[in-house]
Amino acid sequence: MSRLYPFHGGLKTVRHKTESNQWPIQQAALPRWLTVPLRQHIGAIAKPLVQAGDRVLKGQMIGQADGYISAAVHAPTSGVVAAVETRPVPHPSGLPDLCVVIDSDGEECWIEHEPVDYRALHPSELRNVLRNAGIVGLGGAAFPSAVKLNLSGQCEHLDTLILNGAECEPWITCDDRLMRERATGIVAGLQVMTCLLEPREVLIGIEDDKPEAIAAMAEACAGTGYQVRPIPTRYPSGSVKQLVKLLTGKETPVEGLPVDVGVQCFNAATAYTVHRAIDHGEPVISRVVTVTGHVSQPGNFEALLGTSFADLVEQCGGYREGVERLIMGGPMMGFALHSDEVPLTKAANCILAASAAELTPAQPVMPCIRCGACVDVCPADLLPQQLYWHARAKEFDKAQDYHLFSCIECGCCSAVCPSHIPLVQYYRYAKNEIWAQEKEKQKAELARQRHQARLERLEREKQEREAKLRQKAPAKTIKAAEASEAGIKLDIEAAVAHAKPHPPSSISSRAEEGESITDYSARTPALPVAEGGNQEPEPLSSKQDA
Amino acid sequence: MIAAIVVLSVMAGVSGLLLGFAAVRFKVEGDPIVDKIDAILPQTQCGQCGYPGCRPYAEAIAAGEADINQCPPGGENGVTALADLLGRDPKPLNAEHGAVKPKMVAVIDEQNCIGCTLCIQACPVDAILGAAKHMHTVIASECTGCELCIAPCPVDCIDMIPVAQTITTWKWTYPAVTAKAAA
Numbered sequence: 001m002s003r004l005y006p007f008h009g010g011l012k013t014v015r016h017k018t019e020s021n022q023w024p025i026q027q028a029a030l031p032r033w034l035t036v037p038l039r040q041h042i043g044a045i046a047k048p049l050v051q052a053g054d055r056v057l058k059g060q061m062i063g064q065a066d067g068y069i070s071a072a073v074h075a076p077t078s079g080v081v082a083a084v085e086t087r088p089v090p091h092p093s094g095l096p097d098l099c100v101v102i103d104s105d106g107e108e109c110w111i112e113h114e115p116v117d118y119r120a121l122h123p124s125e126l127r128n129v130l131r132n133a134g135i136v137g138l139g140g141a142a143f144p145s146a147v148k149l150n151l152s153g154q155c156e157h158l159d160t161l162i163l164n165g166a167e168c169e170p171w172i173t174c175d176d177r178l179m180r181e182r183a184t185g186i187v188a189g190l191q192v193m194t195c196l197l198e199p200r201e202v203l204i205g206i207e208d209d210k211p212e213a214i215a216a217m218a219e220a221c222a223g224t225g226y227q228v229r230p231i232p233t234r235y236p237s238g239s240v241k242q243l244v245k246l247l248t249g250k251e252t253p254v255e256g257l258p259v260d261v262g263v264q265c266f267n268a269a270t271a272y273t274v275h276r277a278i279d280h281g282e283p284v285i286s287r288v289v290t291v292t293g294h295v296s297q298p299g300n301f302e303a304l305l306g307t308s309f310a311d312l313v314e315q316c317g318g319y320r321e322g323v324e325r326l327i328m329g330g331p332m333m334g335f336a337l338h339s340d341e342v343p344l345t346k347a348a349n350c351i352l353a354a355s356a357a358e359l360t361p362a363q364p365v366m367p368c369i370r371c372g373a374c375v376d377v378c379p380a381d382l383l384p385q386q387l388y389w390h391a392r393a394k395e396f397d398k399a400q401d402y403h404l405f406s407c408i409e410c411g412c413c414s415a416v417c418p419s420h421i422p423l424v425q426y427y428r429y430a431k432n433e434i435w436a437q438e439k440e441k442q443k444a445e446l447a448r449q450r451h452q453a454r455l456e457r458l459e460r461e462k463q464e465r466e467a468k469l470r471q472k473a474p475a476k477t478i479k480a481a482e483a484s485e486a487g488i489k490l491d492i493e494a495a496v497a498h499a500k501p502h503p504p505s506s507i508s509s510r511a512e513e514g515e516s517i518t519d520y521s522a523r524t525p526a527l528p529v530a531e532g533g534n535q536e537p538e539p540l541s542s543k544q545d546a
Numbered sequence: 547m548i549a550a551i552v553v554l555s556v557m558a559g560v561s562g563l564l565l566g567f568a569a570v571r572f573k574v575e576g577d578p579i580v581d582k583i584d585a586i587l588p589q590t591q592c593g594q595c596g597y598p599g600c601r602p603y604a605e606a607i608a609a610g611e612a613d614i615n616q617c618p619p620g621g622e623n624g625v626t627a628l629a630d631l632l633g634r635d636p637k638p639l640n641a642e643h644g645a646v647k648p649k650m651v652a653v654i655d656e657q658n659c660i661g662c663t664l665c666i667q668a669c670p671v672d673a674i675l676g677a678a679k680h681m682h683t684v685i686a687s688e689c690t691g692c693e694l695c696i697a698p699c700p701v702d703c704i705d706m707i708p709v710a711q712t713i714t715t716w717k718w719t720y721p722a723v724t725a726k727a728a729a
């Protein structure tokens with residue numbers, strides 16, 4: 001019955017689960033300051049609903065979902081908003097992003113909230129409840145769950161709902177502990193999802209190195225018909241397309257999503273937040289995070305979003321000697337942080353303090369010898385050496401011909417490459433370049449249209465003027481009009497001539513003026529729309545620019 | 547044999563007529579090669595190429611009047627793309643037309659703007675809003691950074707500032723690979 005369909009490639013990694021999974025989830029201390037990023041999800045940044053000086057209650061919405069693919073953000077505790085400004089956030093760039101900083105009052109005073117009778121709600125109302133509770137995928141991708149819980153237009157009928165409890169990254173154990181300790185909550189959340197998606201079957205995939213979690217989940221599922229499926233411990237079984245293949249035998253199309261083949265997949269921790277939102281009326285304000293590696297006492301913490309990583313490391317007894325790098329996520333798919341003064345976000349499943357022992361030593365990079373080792377391990381069935389070849393040569397079209405965007409950046413290929421080529425770095429670079437070029441193209445197209453519209457407008461105005469003058473007849477004035485037309489032309493030419501040599505003085509950098517740019521564009525939508533239409537005001541993102 | 551020749555000639559004649567008719571009847575408006583060149587150009591409309599906008603430059607390239615390396619905003623990538631399209635050899639940018647600069651956006655100092663509307667008249671993409679004698683403002687997301695509004699401003703209240711990098715515009719860089727050492 002429970003047949004498995006192994007995916008191609010993958011790796012047996014050295015496991016470091018026992019470092020952190022031997023103790024129950026601990027409640028992290030309430031910090032004085034909480035820095036809550038308004039972008040903790042894929043999609044548009046949430047619109048801030050509060051400003052400095054406002055008093056907020058625990059669970060109060062402080063950022064509203066902006067558009068379909070976006071998620072709400074809530075105050076993790078009660079207190080006073082100290083600032084709404086850009087602060088460093090956990091991101092590979094180390095760049096800051098807009099955050100709400102809360103000075104907590106220590107009272108943990110909740111906003112009014114109550115359980116939701118989800119069976120009485122219309123599906124779209126129920127999705128709205130979840131959307132307003134800020135629920136996103138907690139496995140690391142942080143995709144807004146309400147979007148995935150809406151099948152209309154995506155798939156007629158769902159065959160399989162998969163709960164992802166694989167947790168294949170070698171160091172992470174937060175889902176393991178959550179499944180052991182709060183299995184009934186997870187299953188309750190799964191029931192809400194089932195109610196929305198009405199799948200034919202519900203499968204729960206858990207790697208077989210977590211026997212306690214498997215037992216706990218099986219017990220909680222008794223009587224529900226949900227099936228717990230232990231799967232072999234093989235990285236990256238927790239990656240969506242691979243897990244779908246493993247459990248159902250279905251191949252997700254190259255540029256497609258599992259829903260295209262009638263499967264939808266959610267992380268175990270996400271199901272738990274659905275349960276909190278429905279059965280307790282609580283939005284997502286905390287998560288369980290693994291703090292492990294070179295810290296005194298690794299473990300799992302249930303911490304409020306916005307708690308700084310430094311705080312959490314402190315609660316593990318601090319760093320041990322020899323930490324070289326702080327990584328968010330696992331060593332395979334995570335990224336290095338620039339500082340530990342960044343806040344916990346919904347996507348942060350693991351903080352790994354890595355010493356030299358955990359890092360693969362930087363080895364000199366050698367040329368590709370076309371050994372094919374990378375092909376053998378690639379779980380996405382790609383030809384990594386071809387991707388590398390084209391990405392390195394910046395031949396992005398050809399890289400896409402080899403399905404660059406099917407690469408899940410799992411790092412298996414880099415891990416086995418005997419020439420120590422940082423393959424994944426090339427793929428990330430190539431993907432980013434392609435996206436940037438795409439964006440630039442769109443921007444150029446917009447500029448082209450606006451320029452065209454302007455030329456047409458000028459032409460129309462000119463003709464109208466001429467027509468008017470002709471009506472009034474005297475030939476003299478027409479001449480005069482032509483003369484002034486020529487004058488305008490001269491002006492334009494003068495401007496064009498000016499554009500070539502630029503006096504450096506006119507390009508003084510005035511970063512401090514950034515504030516006023518924000519004001520302009522924030523006000524733009526209210527201002528009369530310039531001809532040429534197609535306004536695309538981005539007040540929030542330009543606020544970032546400031 | 548003769549019948550076959552006759553049939554084939556008649557067929558050839560008919561198709562020739564058809565093709566000729568089609569060529570006249572379904573003539574494509576505009577010049578496709580100009581469109582293709584124009585699609586590669588960055589549409590900054592700054593005039594640094596020596597033409598009053600990207601489209602005129604595209605037309606000049608198509609007519610063989612201009613070289614492919616005269617557009618600084620397009621950078622080396624732009625020249626390479628043009629070379630690919632036209633089957634020519636890529637070449638470095640012609641320094642006479644200016645150098646590649648980081649992306650900029652115009653900002654009007656509201657305190658000093660006298661509302662003369664001269665910048666509005668200069669802006670090729672209508673990115674400036676304002677009415678006569680009222681403070682003007684630049685729509686940052688529409689500004690191409692062409693700098694054409696700088697010169698006409700009589701009170702010198704427009705500045706170009708670099709577009710700041712944000713989380714949404716940040717990119718992974720090309721891997722800095724340690725030079726291979728003898729193993």
Ligand code: SF4
Pocket residue numbers: 367368369370371372373374375384385388413416417418419420421423
């Ligand atoms: S594993 Fe490395 S050396 Fe071997 S084919 Fe792949 S990229 Fe080349």
Ligand code: SF4
Pocket residue numbers: 374377378379380381382383384387406407408409410411412413414423424427
């Ligand atoms: S990182 Fe991409 S190319 Fe490399 S093994 Fe993983 S999926 Fe394949």
Ligand code: SF4
Pocket residue numbers: 587588589590591592593594595596597598599600601603616617618619620
């Ligand atoms: S130099 Fe300026 S006007 Fe000329 S093609 Fe390039 S962007 Fe367009």
Ligand code: SF4
Pocket residue numbers: 651652668669670671672673674684688689690691692693694695696
């Ligand atoms: S605002 Fe100035 S710099 Fe920006 S597009 Fe208009 S004229 Fe060019």
